[in-house]
Amino acid sequence: MLKIRFKDNKYNAVWLVEPKITIGRSATNALVIDDPLASDVHMEVLVDNEHLTLRNLIPTQPIIVNGQTVTGACELKPDDQIKLGQVELVVIDPKREAKVVAEESANVTQLRAPKATGWSLKANHTALANRVFPLKELNVIGRASECDISLAAAHLSRRHAQLQIIDGMLFVKDLDSANGTFLNGKRVAEARVKRGDELRFDALTFGVMGPSDDMAKTTVRQVPVKAEIVEPKLKPSPRETAREKAVAPTRASSSRAAAGVQPQSAPQENAKGKYGLIFLGVLAVVVITTLILTRK
Numbered sequence: 001m002l003k004i005r006f007k008d009n010k011y012n013a014v015w016l017v018e019p020k021i022t023i024g025r026s027a028t029n030a031l032v033i034d035d036p037l038a039s040d041v042h043m044e045v046l047v048d049n050e051h052l053t054l055r056n057l058i059p060t061q062p063i064i065v066n067g068q069t070v071t072g073a074c075e076l077k078p079d080d081q082i083k084l085g086q087v088e089l090v091v092i093d094p095k096r097e098a099k100v101v102a103e104e105s106a107n108v109t110q111l112r113a114p115k116a117t118g119w120s121l122k123a124n125h126t127a128l129a130n131r132v133f134p135l136k137e138l139n140v141i142g143r144a145s146e147c148d149i150s151l152a153a154a155h156l157s158r159r160h161a162q163l164q165i166i167d168g169m170l171f172v173k174d175l176d177s178a179n180g181t182f183l184n185g186k187r188v189a190e191a192r193v194k195r196g197d198e199l200r201f202d203a204l205t206f207g208v209m210g211p212s213d214d215m216a217k218t219t220v221r222q223v224p225v226k227a228e229i230v231e232p233k234l235k236p237s238p239r240e241t242a243r244e245k246a247v248a249p250t251r252a253s254s255s256r257a258a259a260g261v262q263p264q265s266a267p268q269e270n271a272k273g274k275y276g277l278i279f280l281g282v283l284a285v286v287v288i289t290t291l292i293l294t295r296k
Contacts, residue, residue: 002050002078004031007088016091018047023089037061037085045076052076052091117165121149121199121206128204135170139163141201142175155179155202163193170210172199 004021005013014021014031021030026040033042039058046053052075056063059071064083068074076082078093119135128151139148144158157177164171170193174181182200183191193199195210 001094002052003092003094004045004082004089005092007081007090013092013094016045016047016052018049020044020046031089033084033087033089035085035087038087042084054082117210118168119163119165119170119208119210121163122209124198124205124207125203132209133206135163135165137165140175151201151204153202153204156204160201168211170194170208177201 002016003013004016004023005011022041022044023029023031023033024041024043025033025035025038029041039061042056042058042061043063044055044057046055053073054063054065054070054076055073056070061084062069062071064070065074065076066080076091078091078096080091082089082091117135117137121133121135123129123131123133133149136148140159140162141147141149141151142158142160143151143153143156147159155178157175157179159175160177161175161181162173164173171190172181172183172188172193173190174188179202180187182188183193184198185200193208195208195212197208199206199208
């Protein structure tokens with residue numbers, strides 16, 4: 001079922017019920033409009049289920065529907081706008097309008113919702129029943145009701161301390177409280193807070209929950225091993241091979257000389273052995289001849 005209402009929501013909407021509703025200045029109409037150009041009963045809307053027909057009962061005073069002049073009758077649909085003088089009306093579908101309102105409300109809620117930071121405080125005091133307090137980017141803790149985290153503790157200052165997240169890291173700052181702010185049992189004016197630390201505001205203690213402290217880790221970067229470049233061996237040319245063969249004996253002689261060995265060729269050694277045998281033979285003949293002549 002559809003409705004008709006003032007565009008500016010000045011008054012409540014009227015249900016478009018069968019068989020019809022009337023609109024005009026008279027109080028007897030379903031929708032009363034107050035405009036000098038309006039007659040007592042100026043128009044009517046015929047209703048057949050959700051099929052609507054607008055009839056102008058005063059043809060001499062036209063009605064404007066979606067910018068078009070209507071002196072007789074025309075069909076109406078949801079979101080159509082009707083104007084008579086300074087009065088503007090609109091046909092609405094309550095279901096569709098409720099859906100739009102819900103979506104707009106959800107979008108506003110999402111925009112207003114605090115951005116998740118991953119940091120929170122878990123109460124260690126029995127009076128707070130281990131409550132967990134998610135932290136925004138900027139938080140004020142104290143006894144005052146306007147604080148982001150308001151705690152009804154007698155010895156807590158109205159604005160006791162401030163918790164702020166900068167570049168993913170959590171910092172605490174004491175706001176000149178009477179009884180101090182303590183980090184792991186040590187009173188601090190301002191300090192960085194890490195996951196697992198204990199914060200105490202007067203007598204109320206909290207465990208800190210948050211992301212891991214990657215800044216405290218040392219990473220070892222492996223140095224890439226350079227690949228050894230092996231140059232391909234080129235096949236020596238015939239000229240180079242002949243040169244190597246010629247130089248090889250000279251290299252061998254140099255090696256023996258360095259080791260203190262005198263090089264000797266095989267033919268020279270054989271010749272010396274032969275001459276030695278001849279000398280011994282001649283010597284033997286001389287000795288024998290001398291003995292024979294001596295005896296005669």
